[in-house]
Amino acid sequence: MHATAFVPGHVTGFFSTHPDERPLRAGSRGGGVALSHGVETTVTDDTGVTLNGESISVEPVERVLDALDVDLGVACETPLPLGSGFGVSGAMALGTAYVVSAHTAAGLSENDLVSLAHRAEVESGTGLGDVVGQARGGIPLRLEPGAPGYGAMDGVPGGSRVEYLSLGGLSTADVLGGDTETLSVAGERALETVRETPTLATFVAASRRFAEEAGLLTDELRAILRDVDAVGETASMAMLGETVFALGTGLSDAGYDPAVCRIHPPGAGLRVE
Numbered sequence: 239m240h241a242t243a244f245v246p247g248h249v250t251g252f253f254s255t256h257p258d259e260r261p262l263r264a265g266s267r268g269g270g271v272a273l274s275h276g277v278e279t280t281v282t283d284d285t286g287v288t289l290n291g292e293s294i295s296v297e298p299v300e301r302v303l304d305a306l307d308v309d310l311g312v313a314c315e316t317p318l319p320l321g322s323g324f325g326v327s328g329a330m331a332l333g334t335a336y337v338v339s340a341h342t343a344a345g346l347s348e349n350d351l352v353s354l355a356h357r358a359e360v361e362s363g364t365g366l367g368d369v370v371g372q373a374r375g376g377i378p379l380r381l382e383p384g385a386p387g388y389g390a391m392d393g394v395p396g397g398s399r400v401e402y403l404s405l406g407g408l409s410t411a412d413v414l415g416g417d418t419e420t421l422s423v424a425g426e427r428a429l430e431t432v433r434e435t436p437t438l439a440t441f442v443a444a445s446r447r448f449a450e451e452a453g454l455l456t457d458e459l460r461a462i463l464r465d466v467d468a469v470g471e472t473a474s475m476a477m478l479g480e481t482v483f484a485l486g487t488g489l490s491d492a493g494y495d496p497a498v499c500r501i502h503p504p505g506a507g508l509r510v511e
């Protein structure tokens with residue numbers, strides 16, 4: 239029986255970047271939402287990585303396999319689009335750490351596995367806080383950057399339904415490799431706002447303000463957000479993808495046909511079988 243793990247998707251609403259030459263201390267501050275739509279990862283006897291049945295190269299997954307020094311591969315399945323702001327690379331990396339550790343009885347703790355996947359994402363340039371958010375669940379706030387033992391987290395209570403609509407992707411590596419000063423200032427302001435008033439409404443409103451201030455909104459996304467505003471709801475952009483998300487029914491109320499899922503509960507952990 240080959241080990242299988244489920245890791246929730248994770249949409250970041252706002253963030254600031256906190257690089258560090260020590261990858262376990264590097265990461266992001268910010269806020270996001272863990273989703274009941276995620277990635278199912280199964281360990282395989284042959285090497286290589288597949289996503290929805292197709293061979294794929296995802297650097298953080300390969301880094302995790304290299305770090306565990308195994309001649310094994312993984313098969314990943316997800317309904318979420320890769321590269322569109324759902325933390326798919328982080329979920330694949332974290333799921334890989336869990337299933338290979340289970341398969342080989344590596345004797346690693348949960349913090350060890352989360353740290354392994356976090357390091358892989360940071361070193362690949364494909365993520366800064368998705369992995370720690372996916373491990374926590376709920377609506378995680380990254381108060382301090384870093385892997386377990388370095389970072390600090392809280393969460394916004396409540397929430398259930400999530401709607402999302404993706405028009406396409408954005409390269410996380412390209413955005414994180416560019417000038418992130420402006421977006422980081424906006425991200426710090428957003429985190430301060432949500433920490434002062436930790437509610438669903440404040441979270442989405444702060445995310446929307448961040449998307450505007452970070453200069454990442456495309457005209458297409460802006461048009462969808464305005465349609466949601468027009469029905470008295472609020473939505474925002476998933477970082478980093480050409481994707482809109484709403485907590486509640488804002489997209490469907492505005493006449494769109496979004497994907498619908500739920501928030502992956504805080505503390506629900508990752509199912510490993």
Ligand SMILES: Nc1ncnc2c1ncn2[C@@H]1O[C@H](COP(=O)(O)OP(=O)(O)OP(=O)(O)O)[C@@H](O)[C@H]1O
Pocket residue numbers: 248294295296297298319320321322323324325326327328362363364365368407408409410411477478479
């Ligand atoms: N068809 C593809 N589209 C996007 N990325 C791809 C594709 N094939 C392989 N990759 C690799 O998958 C990884 C995607 O990481 P990225 O962080 O951009 O996506 P994500 O985790 O789904 O989104 P985000 O981090 O914005 O939430 C990168 O290593 C990229 O090189």
Ligand SMILES: CC(C)(CO)[C@@H](O)C(=O)[O-]
Pocket residue numbers: 249250253266325364365366367368369410477478
């Ligand atoms: C940086 C980010 C927006 C892209 O991965 C976010 O998802 C994160 O913190 O990993």
